[in-house]
Amino acid sequence: METRKVRGTHDIYGDDIYNFNKIKNIVLNNASLSSFKELQTPIFEYSNLFSKPLGEHSDVVLKEMYTFKDKNDDYLTLRPEYTTPMIRAAITNNLLNTLPLKVFGIGPMFRRERPQKGRYRQFNQINFEIFGTNDYLADIELILIAYDILTALLPNIDIELNINSLGTKENLKEYKNELSKYFENKKIELSEESRDKIFSNPLRILDSKDDIDINISKQAPIINDFINKESRDQYDLIKKTLKTLKINFKENPTLVRGLDYYCNTVFEFKTKSLGSQDTLLGGGRYDGLIGLLGGPDIPGIGWAAGIERISMLMKESIKTKTDVHLAIFDSKFKNHLIKVTKYLRENQISYYWNYKYNFKKSLTKANLEDAKYVIIIGEDEFSNDSYTLKKLDDGQQFEIKINDIKKFIKKK
Ligand code: AMP
Numbered sequence: 001m002e003t004r005k006v007r008g009t010h011d012i013y014g015d016d017i018y019n020f021n022k023i024k025n026i027v028l029n030n031a032s033l034s035s036f037k038e039l040q041t042p043i044f045e046y047s048n049l050f051s052k053p054l055g056e057h058s059d060v061v062l063k064e065m066y067t068f069k070d071k072n073d074d075y076l077t078l079r080p081e082y083t084t085p086m087i088r089a090a091i092t093n094n095l096l097n098t099l100p101l102k103v104f105g106i107g108p109m110f111r112r113e114r115p116q117k118g119r120y121r122q123f124n125q126i127n128f129e130i131f132g133t134n135d136y137l138a139d140i141e142l143i144l145i146a147y148d149i150l151t152a153l154l155p156n157i158d159i160e161l162n163i164n165s166l167g168t169k170e171n172l173k174e175y176k177n178e179l180s181k182y183f184e185n186k187k188i189e190l191s192e193e194s195r196d197k198i199f200s201n202p203l204r205i206l207d208s209k210d211d212i213d214i215n216i217s218k219q220a221p222i223i224n225d226f227i228n229k230e231s232r233d234q235y236d237l238i239k240k241t242l243k244t245l246k247i248n249f250k251e252n253p254t255l256v257r258g259l260d261y262y263c264n265t266v267f268e269f270k271t272k273s274l275g276s277q278d279t280l281l282g283g284g285r286y287d288g289l290i291g292l293l294g295g296p297d298i299p300g301i302g303w304a305a306g307i308e309r310i311s312m313l314m315k316e317s318i319k320t321k322t323d324v325h326l327a328i329f330d331s332k333f334k335n336h337l338i339k340v341t342k343y344l345r346e347n348q349i350s351y352y353w354n355y356k357y358n359f360k361k362s363l364t365k366a367n368l369e370d371a372k373y374v375i376i377i378g379e380d381e382f383s384n385d386s387y388t389l390k391k392l393d394d395g396q397q398f399e400i401k402i403n404d405i406k407k408f409i410k411k412k
Pocket of ligand 1: 081111113119121122123125281282309
């Protein structure tokens, strides 16, 4: 039988798991600081939750969703993103009765993309969402939380906040029409992939990685010329507030995001340290989406960050030291060993034993793992009903009774 992992998936262990847990802790801390409540949703949902809101012509819906038919003929999809399941959960559980609702989540997403560095088919995201306000300070608070999390985790990495405003749905529609006309005129020069998107999804052409497409996009109409006064004023206030908060940003008129539901503010945190998959975090407003999903007609805004990409940039990894390694001379002292183990567990002292009745091997392992102490269980200890505690940094040894172990370790 051949055992191999599914293409685009990865196992998380060693330094990565250390980083993942650190990321989680910083996220939990930031969430509780700003009173966001955790909301966990199932890994799969009915497929139609995603297809319409994300856009029938979006890359995710067209090519990337893991969709399968259940035994009762329902179409189910492994969640490719968190915003729509979060909204679905808020509606299902009547959480939108008290607004605004501030929620966050951490968990795996699934997209059948072409795997490469920083791009997986199963990856983990952090999501923060605010439902029920169009106050621009909600946009600011979310950007601030994102900024704090990223700078806490990646203090030495250059991260650039890109922002843009897409205006209202109507503004965006008008803009898309103009963009389609512009690209239609350049049709023969465009890459084949972009040519297919001229009418279905012209915004995506602005994201193309093809050099000729990039050049053509430089002359394309920009969204900022299409947005109405209200959106423009909101955008100006956001920029002004970011300056007051001393959060550097770049206005990026080609930042449009891949999904259909965005409007007004959109933003991304990017870095040059990651290669082509350079976006760490992205988000924006989605006024209208909650209504579209059957909820009340209230606005919303949120962001998602990729845990794998953040982890790839985290340099340091700290090995957690085990307090005590157990070293036993002979299997006849088994009962003592288990008695000590129980004592250590009850007293919250971390321990390790290699299941070897061999003092030397246990000591070598303890040195290798950089343990703080070794508790030795042998003939002398057996007859005196005491234990030898060896301090590994200076080699000192102490003869002590079991009930004194905690006091002794604490004192040292
Ligand atoms: P998106 O939902 O596409 O805006 O993605 C939000 C963030 O999730 C990105 O900025 C990435 O950090 C991360 N991300 C998206 N797709 C992938 C992927 N296929 N593999 C790893 N991380 C991803």
